[in-house]
Amino acid sequence: MLLVPPFRSFYLGRLVSLAGSAMTPVALAFAVLDASGRPGDLGVVLACQLVPHLALLLVGGAVADRWPRRLVLVAANLGAGLTQGAIALVLIGGAYRLWLVAGLALANGAIEAFTSPALRGIVPELVARDNLQRVNSLLSATGSAVKIVGPTVAGLVVVAVGGGWAIAVDAVSFVAAAAFLARLPRISPAPAARAGLLRDIRDGGRVFFAIPWVWPVALAYAVINLVNVGPWQILGPALTRARSGEATWGVVLSVRAVGLLLMSVLMYRLSVRHPLRFGRLAGALGACSLIALGLGFDPVWLxxxxxxxxVGFAASGITWESAVQRHVDATHLGRVSSIDDLLSFSAIPLGQLLVGPAAAAFGGARVALACGITFAVAALAPLGVRAVRSLPGAPRPIAEPEAAPAS
Structure with missing residues (x-):
């Protein structure tokens, strides 16, 4: 049973945080639009969340390897709760000013840069390495489930009392998550992470590119995000509405979420001998959505x-998370994770900016099809590297040392 201390406290913290965060996109969008009446304001606020997140990711990775990850996560969740609470108060109190909300969004994005590397790094400290795939499957299934329910709940809260109150719920969830995470054992960082932040970052980059199976898959994810997120988010609703109406797009997104959830549950039980080989093959299924969109499939086949x-996204993500956590040395895990995140997240806004002009020049369907084919090629390309194909699912005999004992 995985839900025993200390993982139980971590899981409960992630559950309440994810549940609150799943409400925020809907709540923030309607709250800013209602307060300002200008869609451009929402774009500024969203950009202010993303830019510091990307700018500080490498620093966040170094911090996650330098200081106890439990401490980093508790501080980050309290900071996120404070900034989200301030945004909620501004919106609820009718004191909306773009500069004020944008400034708080900047702080919130900066805090997130310190959260994600510590989250990925702390899991191997809490569970046995043989259980990492099961743990990541459980976390993935939980995330998928709350993403199905959260936006609907947020919509109801927005209609009933306004978007500011839904953001306030997210703020409370961060504080509750911090309370759960504070109960985790105090794991001391390795002494090797005590050089200097810039030197730590450079050392993390050296390790990232020295591991022969890490950088090919990370670069593949960057290409996938470049050709998938923007085209799917922008061309998906546009092409679907033109062919069969707005309701179809909602059904498609819900069915996709069900695929994510069911595969996450299946991966909890599935034993994979070569996780990256399996993950790359299954990950190519992620291209099906864009290819079907480009070929003009009817709603059922879409x-x-x-x-x-x-299904492909869930299998690919779970095997990748588990492989990185199992085989990357604990003293570099935060920095390697932050470089992976930086490559992936940086590609998303670039793809979002390029898809509009490309669709205007070549047609939305052709762009979707080309992106789907590129997606499939990028997903399979790392299999050309032997280290990717042969990485085992169980720890190597020379696996990195176990986490330091609680102090």
């Missing part, structure tokens, strides 16, 4: 393709 896409 939904079926989206389901396969969700």
């Amino acid at each position: 939904a079926a393709s989206a389901f396969l896409g969700g």
